[in-house]
Amino acid sequence: MSLYYSIIETAFGWVLIAGRNGALVEVELPERTREEAAARVPAGATECSDRFGDLPERLRLYFDGRPMDFSDVLVKFEEIGEFEERVLREAMKAPYGRLTSYGALAAAAGSPRGARAVGNAMRRNPAPVIVPCHRVVHSDGSIGGYGGGIDLKRRLLRLEGIVL
Numbered sequence: 001m002s003l004y005y006s007i008i009e010t011a012f013g014w015v016l017i018a019g020r021n022g023a024l025v026e027v028e029l030p031e032r033t034r035e036e037a038a039a040r041v042p043a044g045a046t047e048c049s050d051r052f053g054d055l056p057e058r059l060r061l062y063f064d065g066r067p068m069d070f071s072d073v074l075v076k077f078e079e080i081g082e083f084e085e086r087v088l089r090e091a092m093k094a095p096y097g098r099l100t101s102y103g104a105l106a107a108a109a110g111s112p113r114g115a116r117a118v119g120n121a122m123r124r125n126p127a128p129v130i131v132p133c134h135r136v137v138h139s140d141g142s143i144g145g146y147g148g149g150i151d152l153k154r155r156l157l158r159l160e161g162i163v164l
Helices: 034-038 055-063 082-091 102-108 115-123 150-159
Strands: 003-010 013-020 023-031
Touching: 003 034, 003 055, 013 034, 013 055, 023 034, 082 102, 082 115, 102 115
Parallel strands: none
Antiparallel strands: 003 013, 013 023
């Protein structure tokens, strides 16, 4: 169960990805420098760029503004609950350039009144962009929160042609 990682240069900055046993387990949002991204490498991880297939190139293309679908990426959610995993798997279905709401995700995950719990699941998302929590907004269309900050959320949405 060794952990491996790669640091990828993108138009938004340096992105760290980490995996284990053929599955992605972590994505860190872009940092300004490679050193800042490297400071986020999980303890005990080994650099191994060739374990991620075409994902690094797909991430580069995404941050260059090319529509990308990451729903086929195998993500292993570690240390989260069953409901949170259902929410994150539903969020992975949110198509490029389209928004969904916390309430809609709650309903899709089997808890129609669980919009706040969806917000908590989004905060624990270990693989932002791959699990596109930036596409999740309040039911009234307001932007909601984002672990990388509202400015980054708006920037990612604009990249996909959405202006809020």
